[in-house]
Amino acid sequence: MNKERIENLSIILKKLNQEGATEEVRQEALSIVKEISPVELSIAEQNLIEEGMNPQELRGLCEVHMEVLKDELDKIKTSITEGHVLNTMIEEHEEILKLLKKLEVLNNKIQKMNNYDEEGNIARELVELADNILDAENHHQREEQVLFPEMEVLGITGPTRIMKMEHEDLREKKRRIKSLGENAKYVNFEAFKSDLDETAKYLIFNLRDHIFKENYILYPSALETIKENSKWEEMKDRCDKIGYCGFTPSH
Template sequence: MNKIDKLTEILEKLNSGEITEDIRKEAIELVSRINPLELSLAEQKLIEKGMKPEDLRNLCEIHMEVLKDELVKLKKQIDQGHVLDILIKEHDEILKYLNELEIVNNKIQTMKSFAGEKKEFTKLKYLADRLLETEKHHQREEDVLFIQMEERKITGPTRIMRMEHDDLRERKQLIKELSENVSKLDFKEFKTKLDEAVKYIIFNLRDHIFKENYILYPTALEAIKDPKKWQEMKRQFDKIGYCSFTPTY
């Protein structure tokens, strides 16, 4: 059995929900010996065998444990201004917004009426706009980075990421609509809808960012070897445009 087949077998066991200590040890030992590209190919093979992409969304703790140093290694291999450097730094900013959103939502959930501190609702509108702005980030990923990966037959991971972009987009739009109509809604209903949307966004976007930073981007760097191709991708990024929070160089 080759490494990809063995890893595919392990991933099936991990996703079955029946994780014994022996399976855990076997997974750690195997996953520690493979690169992100091989890991992505194994996940893709599971999808081709009939596993739904959503069943692979939440990587098990073993996967996370093994990949914890991948981002550090990746950063050492790319220069400032590289396509992946831009995306990673945008992720850093998005994660800050998610932290702020969590705080704002928690404060709003303690309020009895819209007559509370108006600054929290102003901040909610600001954060809703920043979340919608991340669409430009996703567009660059989908129209440039993902295309290059898919041309190299890496379609499983990008398929999952595209699906998650779609799911996240719907919740981001809902938070925006709620932030603009808070005074027009029953306050209890408003808080319930906001709490559900915010918690979904915070959990799933954090998870999404982790998978891109620690799996997808290292996979891309492993698969796309030609420096000229990365330069071409940077020009395509420039053409699409950036977010207001994209770091400048």
């Protein structure tokens, strides 16, 4: 790891937070990020948290890094085998993204409706979809109870802290969408539509962003730091005990 690169990136992350993503700062960040590894980025984030920056302020600061890594997911997947802890998590992400697309379509449909009676089963559709999205909880538990602790033991604590914080935030939004569906016929329809639109759009945007950061920053950092196959096998056993999601393709 290159300490100078980590220090330079820490400075850039501060600039991004303080000045916003101006073109000048973005280009400066791109020039550094192209040469930096996921672990080095993780350490730069971690250093800022230890200096007192609120992890909330670091959310969204990885866009520049993600811009560089957009086409890298296939390379990550070919470096691990089917059934590997991370391969399963990446496959689950793909299924979650499909559910978010369904939520986007359903929300758009509801926003065009004038009253609840236009589509008698719309609330049931929303509740069922929310249940499917909430079914990702075992995915998050495997991350929080198995993957994150192993990374933290090896000194990668900043990104895991941010991901856990986002899990809590996103759980609340998922539950809110289910509650809206369950109570749709008891409330003013326009108020229901407005609340759903705001909550669904927040969840869709932020969960997609969360998945991107895990796929392209967190998981590559884990692969780079946890090197022993025996450790991944032991982690797989612990994941098996926690369990999987109804939509998990294979494990």
